[in-house]
Amino acid sequence: MDGDVVEIDGGIMEGGGQILRVSTALSCLLGLPLRVRRIRAGRSQPGLRPQHLSGLEMIRDLCEGKLEGGEIGSTEITFTPGKIKGGTHIADTKTAGSVCLLMQVAMPCVLFAASPSELHLKGGTNAEMAPQIDYTVMVFKPIVEKFNFTFNCDIKKRGYYPQGGGEVVIQMSPVKELSPINLTERGTVTKIYGRAFVAGALPIKLAKDMSAAAVRCIRKEIRDLYINIQPVREPDDQAFGTGSGIIVVAETSTGCLLAGSSLGKRGKNSDKVGIEAAEILLRNLKHGGTVDDSLQDQLIIFMALAKGVSRVKSGPITLHTQTAIHFAEQLTKAKFTVTKAEDEDPSKDTYIIECQGMGLINPNL
Numbered sequence: 001m002d003g004d005v006v007e008i009d010g011g012i013m014e015g016g017g018q019i020l021r022v023s024t025a026l027s028c029l030l031g032l033p034l035r036v037r038r039i040r041a042g043r044s045q046p047g048l049r050p051q052h053l054s055g056l057e058m059i060r061d062l063c064e065g066k067l068e069g070g071e072i073g074s075t076e077i078t079f080t081p082g083k084i085k086g087g088t089h090i091a092d093t094k095t096a097g098s099v100c101l102l103m104q105v106a107m108p109c110v111l112f113a114a115s116p117s118e119l120h121l122k123g124g125t126n127a128e129m130a131p132q133i134d135y136t137v138m139v140f141k142p143i144v145e146k147f148n149f150t151f152n153c154d155i156k157k158r159g160y161y162p163q164g165g166g167e168v169v170i171q172m173s174p175v176k177e178l179s180p181i182n183l184t185e186r187g188t189v190t191k192i193y194g195r196a197f198v199a200g201a202l203p204i205k206l207a208k209d210m211s212a213a214a215v216r217c218i219r220k221e222i223r224d225l226y227i228n229i230q231p232v233r234e235p236d237d238q239a240f241g242t243g244s245g246i247i248v249v250a251e252t253s254t255g256c257l258l259a260g261s262s263l264g265k266r267g268k269n270s271d272k273v274g275i276e277a278a279e280i281l282l283r284n285l286k287h288g289g290t291v292d293d294s295l296q297d298q299l300i301i302f303m304a305l306a307k308g309v310s311r312v313k314s315g316p317i318t319l320h321t322q323t324a325i326h327f328a329e330q331l332t333k334a335k336f337t338v339t340k341a342e343d344e345d346p347s348k349d350t351y352i353i354e355c356q357g358m359g360l361i362n363p364n365l
Contacts, residue, residue, distance in 0.1 A: 005078070006331065008036040014323035015042020017052050021105040022301055022324050024056060024079055026331040028063045028109045029305070029360060033080045040075075047073040051097025051123060055105045058091035058119075062109055084364075086115030086174065093123035096164035098130035103170060108301050111149055114364035116173040125158045125166035126197075126245050131294055132261050133158070133168060134195060134247045139257045140298060143291070147302045148179035158199060158234055160243030161265075176365045180308035180357055181299070183290040187254030192218060192227045192281075194249055194259075196274065199234035200242030206270045207231035210246045213274030218248070221282050244270070246277045250285055258284045258292040287315030288341075288350045296353075300324035304334035307359030313341055316349045325353075332358045 006027070010019045017040060027034040040046045048056070053070060056077065060067040064082035091102045099121040110117035125133040131140065137153055145151075151172035159166025196210040211229040218227055229248060244264030251257055260281030262273045284292035290313045291299065297320035303310040314321075317338055325336045334357050341350040 011038035011041025028081045047075045051093040054091045084113045086113040086117040088118045090120040096124035096161040098127040100131045112362045119170040123164045158239040160241045165240030178306040180306045180310040184313045187252040194229040196246040198244045199239035209270040210274035213271040214278040217278035256290045289314035297321040303355040304328040306357035
């Protein structure tokens with residue numbers, strides 16, 4: 001048995017949960033038994049946290065696989081995948097662990113299931129160290145659907161740090177194969193919009209302050225565009241706990257979407273939250289790429305699975321992206337190259353990520 005198990009070192013490069021997500025999703029898709037050692041060795045609390053464990057358990061159930069070492073704090077797991085099936089699957093972190101990270105691990109798998117799937121993901125919808133659910137809906141969804149699949153994301157309830165309590169339902173149908181993407185033309189920014197939200201015990205004034213601060217910050221750099229950042233108060237029956245935050249999205253003439261976001265927390269001035277999101281957006285716009293630094297690494301697994309050559313122009317390659325590429329190449333036959341973008345102004349830090357995908361075919365369809 002040991003000869004056939006793929007060994008993964010979970011402590012190298014980014015050294016976090018992403019290694020687990022990419023490698024277990026690919027293990028599930030390719031039918032490769034996997035052993036991951038030194039899980040999250042690069043983190044202050046190494047080993048599996050609740051959100052990683054609930055993600056692993058969902059993948060195990062999705063494909064009727066076997067998981068050994070699946071407990072909180074475990075630094076080594078062995079995963080033996082079975083056949084991916086559709087249907088309804090539930091993952092509950094029981095914490096503010098991110099539902100978006102649960103989605104990252106499950107989505108590639110259910111694309112290659114035998115029948116449609118419904119994923120009930122419970123935890124934090126707007127959590128630190130993870131994309132906010134608003135980012136998933138406003139930026140990730142329209143771009144990732146260029147790989148030629150669609151999904152529906154229904155935010156049943158929002159949940160915030162520290163309790164979580166949010167729930168998102170993802171519905172998607174399987175595909176025969178994924179098409180490659182070509183995101184190399186940035187175009188010009190045509191509009192900037194977003195939402196600043198408060199929930200629970202917080203007054204709407206905070207949302208208005210975040211929105212106004214973000215607009216002022218962007219106006220210093222981009223003067224002539226209409227900026228529409230809606231301040232909203234989440235309805236009490238659709239939010240659990242108290243939270244606040246903002247996401248600001250720039251849309252370009254070629255359909256690119258880049259964003260900046262920030263979360264409020266106790267003692268953090270609401271102006272500062274708005275400015276932080278605006279500054280992240282401006283930084284992402286400055287490098288001239290077609291994707292922001294949060295989307296970059298999330299596209300890698302789909303590029304690896306697609307049939308044909310995908311090309312994405314981006315700013316500096318993040319450690320998360322380098323890590324995703326490393327493990328995608330280790331587990332699939334996909335080949336990635338990252339080169340400096342030639343046509344760009346040399347002062348800009350712009351790159352082309354190119355991938356010859358493995359062309360995975362869904363055996364069930």
